[in-house]
Amino acid sequence: MAGRLRRGIRMLGSVGFRCSIAVLLILLSITGTVPEPLASPAHHRKAGPGTTVRVSAARSDAVVPAAGRAEVITYRMRSVSGRVVAATGLMLLPRTAAPVGGWPFVVYNHVTTGAADSCAPSRVRPTSEAHELMTRGDAIATRLLDAGVAVLRPDFEGIGAPGPHPYLIGRSLARSVVDLVSAARRAEPRLGRDWVVAGHSEGGVGALWTASAGQALPTGTHLRGAVAFTPVTRTADELELLRHVPTAAGGIGGLSAIAALIIGGAATVDPALARSLRRGALSPEAVRLLPHLETRCLPGLGASDSWGGLAPADIPGPDGDRFVSRLEAVMRANDPAAVTLRAGLPIRIDAGILDAVAPLPFTEALVAGYRAQGADVTYERWLGGHPEVVKDGYAAGPAVAWMLDRLGVEVS
Structure with missing residues (x-):
């Protein structure tokens, strides 16, 4: 009996092996690629930044619609705290065959959507709270795909994966980019070697920090340019003006919702500031709303039952002056x-003449500084907001x- 059982197990194992080979051959014939193997959870925890965890x-x-293939990549990135954490992003491949040397690609960083996992553009659904924000880069992605250029779209640290989002923290945004590329x-x-980084608003900040002389780039790649659409700059000056506004109307x-995201982002890189939030830095009303940062996207944060119902002047607490000074330094x-x-x-920098979020004079000063x-x-400059x-x-x-x-890339 024992001998027959062992022979039966060996036969089943052989059949299972042959079935696995058959499935693999079918996948190869359909896609031309071997599916990404999934390692054990323990292996993922030990993997370094730029490692692929999952492709789905x-x-x-x-x-x-212009993409020949669209996939979500779960990968490992270096966080602002120095730890290696999970992150997600979208990979869009053209319908055309890859040229010799591979597809050139653009990494497109999204506009502010929020800090909750549901705000990740790779998760967008028709019913998503921030649907318009999450898809705002589609026109650019479509043009690139039609020209035979692949597009990568990082969700950013803490959006779509566990952990807080370091909102407007330059090195976090840049690491989201370079580790997704790897x-x-x-x-x-x-995917080829040549690429451009681009982004809108918060994403424009990420593009410019990726273009920093101090940012290491993926081995074997050539960054050919950086594009920032309406990059937000001089945020500290805007916060100083905003903190005295006594109403949430109009x-x-x-803007109170944006201020909340800034507070949450700064807390990820300044432990003392993070500890102060519930110790007098924020008003009791603002403390009560902190959990919304992990459950709502930007439209929800701007609602009257959230940060949008709180006047900017009512956000700081009794220790507000010292808190705001520290926040502005970050x-x-x-x-x-x-x-x-x-x-x-x-x-390349594109500005809106009527932009109330990234005011034109601030962008002009940024351009002048770079040219210097x-x-x-x-x-x-564009006649728009x-x-x-x-x-x-x-x-x-x-x-x-x-x-x-x-x-x-030549376009016919």
Whole structure:
């Protein structure tokens, strides 16, 4: 009996092996690639930054129609605390065959969507609270894909994966970019070496920090340019003005929501500031709303039952002056104006003349500062506000043409 049982187990094992080989051959014939193997959870915890953890099919509105394939990559990145943590991002591949040397690609960083996991653009659904924000880069992605350029879209640290989001913290945004590039090129060998980094608003800050002379780039790749659409700058100055506003009416509540994200982001890099939040830095009303940062996206944070119902002047607590001073110091250290750009890297900045989020005079000063460094900056102004700049009819077409030129892609 025991002998027959052992023979039966060996036969089942052989059949299972043959079935696995058959499935693999079928997948190869359909996709031309071997599916990414999933290692054990223990292996993932030990894996270094830029390691691919999982590749899965993107779903719903995360799939840009122009893409030949759309996948969500779970990868490992270096966090602001120095730990290696999980992160997610979207990989969109063109419908056209990869050229010799692989597809050139653009990493596109999204506008502010929020800090909760549900705000990750790779998770967008028709019913998503921040749907318009999460898909605002689709026009640019479509133009790039149609030109045969792949697109990577990081969700950023703490969005779509455990942990807080370091909102507007430059080195975190940049690490989200470079570690996604490494992971995507491991998962998809048809991605080439040449790439451009771009982004809108918060994503523009991430693009500029990626272009920093101090940011290490993935081995074997060539960053050919950086594009920042309406990058937010001089946030510390805006906070100083905002803190004295006594009402949440007239759209000011939306700025209170942004202030909340800034507070949460600064707390990830300043432990003393983080400890102070519930010890007098914030008002009791603001402390009560802190959990909303992990459950609501930007529209929800701006609602009257959340931070949007709180006047900016009512956010600081009894120790507010010292808290705001510390908060402003964090923002100045992470401002795009603090970036020393990589020598010789072409930069493009697109601004909205009517932009109330990234005011034109602030952007003009940023451009002047970069040019004073000797940077090659292409600067364009558009008759629109913060949301319009990245759309068709505004900067989308000219900016994509600029990216394609940097990548050496000819469009017929």
